[in-house]
Amino acid sequence: MRWALIGASRIASGYVIDAIRNQDGAEVCSVLSSNAERGAAFAQENAIPESFTDLDAQLADDTVDAVYISTTNEKHHPQAMAAIAAGKHVLCEKPLAMTLEDAVEMVRAAREKGVVFATNHHLRNAGSHLAIRDLISSGRIGRVLSARVFHAVNLPEHLRGWRINDAAAGGGVIPDIVVHDADTIRFHLSEDPVDVVAKAGTSGMGEGVEDSVMSVWSMPSGTMVQTHESFTHGFAGTGIEFHGTEGSIFARNVMTQQPVGEIRLVDAGGESDVPFRTHNLYHRALGLFTDAVRGNGKPSADGVDGIKSLAVAHAVRLAAQSGKTERVDYGGF
Numbered sequence: 001m002r003w004a005l006i007g008a009s010r011i012a013s014g015y016v017i018d019a020i021r022n023q024d025g026a027e028v029c030s031v032l033s034s035n036a037e038r039g040a041a042f043a044q045e046n047a048i049p050e051s052f053t054d055l056d057a058q059l060a061d062d063t064v065d066a067v068y069i070s071t072t073n074e075k076h077h078p079q080a081m082a083a084i085a086a087g088k089h090v091l092c093e094k095p096l097a098m099t100l101e102d103a104v105e106m107v108r109a110a111r112e113k114g115v116v117f118a119t120n121h122h123l124r125n126a127g128s129h130l131a132i133r134d135l136i137s138s139g140r141i142g143r144v145l146s147a148r149v150f151h152a153v154n155l156p157e158h159l160r161g162w163r164i165n166d167a168a169a170g171g172g173v174i175p176d177i178v179v180h181d182a183d184t185i186r187f188h189l190s191e192d193p194v195d196v197v198a199k200a201g202t203s204g205m206g207e208g209v210e211d212s213v214m215s216v217w218s219m220p221s222g223t224m225v226q227t228h229e230s231f232t233h234g235f236a237g238t239g240i241e242f243h244g245t246e247g248s249i250f251a252r253n254v255m256t257q258q259p260v261g262e263i264r265l266v267d268a269g270g271e272s273d274v275p276f277r278t279h280n281l282y283h284r285a286l287g288l289f290t291d292a293v294r295g296n297g298k299p300s301a302d303g304v305d306g307i308k309s310l311a312v313a314h315a316v317r318l319a320a321q322s323g324k325t326e327r328v329d330y331g332g333f
Helices: 010-021 036-045 055-059 073-085 100-113 127-137 173-189 281-293 303-322
Strands: 002-006 027-032 050-052 066-069 089-092 117-119 144-152 195-201 212-218 224-230 239-244 247-252 262-267 270-273
Touching: 002 010, 002 055, 010 027, 010 066, 010 281, 027 036, 027 055, 036 050, 050 055, 055 073, 066 073, 073 089, 073 100, 089 100, 089 281, 100 117, 100 303, 117 303, 127 173, 127 239, 127 247, 127 262, 144 173, 173 212, 173 224, 173 239, 173 303, 195 303, 212 303
Parallel strands: 002 027, 002 066, 027 050, 066 089, 089 117, 144 224
Antiparallel strands: 144 239, 195 212, 212 224, 239 247, 247 262, 262 270
């Protein structure tokens, strides 16, 4: 497979280029940047043969099989639509788009064109989360009564920029982190939130966008989910908990791009540590994407998963703005 990168991003250089090159026969052939100098430097630093500033010129290369989109959020929809029209398979960063309607259009266009479309939700590829999902699905904690996600971090200086001051580019902690937690909860519980209540605000970093939010979600099964996301918490740590009729799962420091953390199972028999695999999250994600392109299986998170995580994030934002319970609209999916 030959890949074109749409966006000279840190996540591309830090994680995805390596994951692409980890696949048999895969190579990165070009990168797109709005700044020619930056694109050329990125290409040189990452041993990529070509850099472009014009998307149409990049997509005109008939030897390109797939694109990875990691630009700012407001660019995802037009760039994905152009790539799909050019017959390229698409791996897109989350959130998929600024609006649910745009995300739905992207996924439907890919289906009509017959190309694979995936959302780069990395957490569901972690060995820790695969182990948690196995515990829940095998009934180790019985019927799940509640879940708690705490994903309040200190956003690193080099990642701030538009995330803390540009609503038009998709800034704010809700589109940046709530989508992660929505996908992770959906992955573990195999159901979609019905409605949400939320409070959002600024606690020292947001400039015109929220930097902290708390919310409670109702699930069809009756499970209640509590979440906390922030850009301003330097010492909180991250984690996820599931509490059921037969036991509880406590996972710490697992809401991360690295294969780290600890999982503890507590039930009538006492407490025990849960082992999990420590593979590279992105290697697994790109492996499943590559297999899907070759006609085997599906991506770890497909386009519908991206639509649904975006839908939950939108509902959280609406609930925080209205002060009311908001139903989650999944755009017909």
